[in-house]
Amino acid sequence: MSTLVIEKHDITLEYVTDCLVIRQPDAPVRTVPLSRLNKVICMHNVQLSTQLIGQLQHRGIDFIVLNNRYVNHSFALYANTHQYALRRCQQYAWQLEPSQRLLIAKIFCAHKFRVSLRLAQAGAEHRLQAQLGMALESLAKVSQEEQLRGLEGSVQRGLFLYWRQQLDPAWGFEQRIRRPPPDPVNALLSFAYTVVHQEAVRQCKKYGLDPDLGFYHRLAYGRQSLACDLMEPLRPKVEQWLVKVLAKGELNRRHFSKNRTDGCFLGKEGRLLFYPLFDQQLPMFKRQLAAHARWLVNYLKQPDQTATNLEVVA
Secondary structure, eight states, X not given: OEEEEEOOSXXXXXXXXXXXXXXXXXXXXXXXXXXXXXXXXXXXSOEEOHXXXXXXXXXXXXXXXXXXXXXXXXXXXXXXXXXXXXXXHHHHHHHHSHHHHHHHHHHHHHHHHHHHHHHHHHTTOHHHHHHHHHHHHHHTTOOSHXXXXXXXXXXXXXXXXXXXXXXXXGGOOOSOOOSSXXXXXXXXXXXXXXXXXXXXXXXXXXXXXXXXXXXXXXXXXXXXXXXXXXXXXXXXXXXXXXXXXXXXXXXXXXXXXXXXXXXEEEXXXXXXXXXXXXXXXXXXXXXXXXXXXXXXXXXXXXXXGSOSOGGGTO
């Protein structure tokens, strides 16, 4: 049993005699026996028959549609709805229980701290190493969510200070400011975080989790909090990659524009350079997010038999 991923648009999917039929303009017709599948994932703008949907549901095959541009338009038709209902019920129950919520939040933050520590060790940044070492020690003593947020916030500020030291001062990066981004570094951070967050939402939906209900990030209007949880340990790697791109001279300040309304933003020429670079890195980010989602699914199902160190699975 396997997953069929259809990444192209303008495709028609049909059911014919125990097979999924894939039709694409100017291409040979393809058929895949449904007996080989347990999941079908496709992009938006794919046409399909209701007969196929019925067969997928009848045979226990999940059908997931992903929209890269408008992530909220992604959806899933799960065949084994009982399985995912139980999973989400457990997620709902645990995110309402302060002790369970804090436990999972600490696991995500601990992984972020360890990832950051490895980056600091590789860069021989002793001050940040010391801060992260103390943060990991303090984590065991954290008993309140506000304590955890204060600790994680301090670590993130330390990371941004470290990244600023790695960058040419001409980039003008002083601190993280989201809206509007005042400098090229903040503009690139906002873009990268947005794309990674969209992928985190997709991984939540792919594994039958509710992306809106997190453990470290609490329920808030307009925020998909569990997706934020999944990407939290990945933020240091995203930041490190962006710093390397700028340090290598892949972009320069002429690739950016600025106005009062939007702040600083990447121009057309810069986008043509940056997007291919980001696309090369995105598969690694996707693998990490998928590993975090799988870990949470296993933990919700068997907490006593699941490793609490995310480095084991990521």
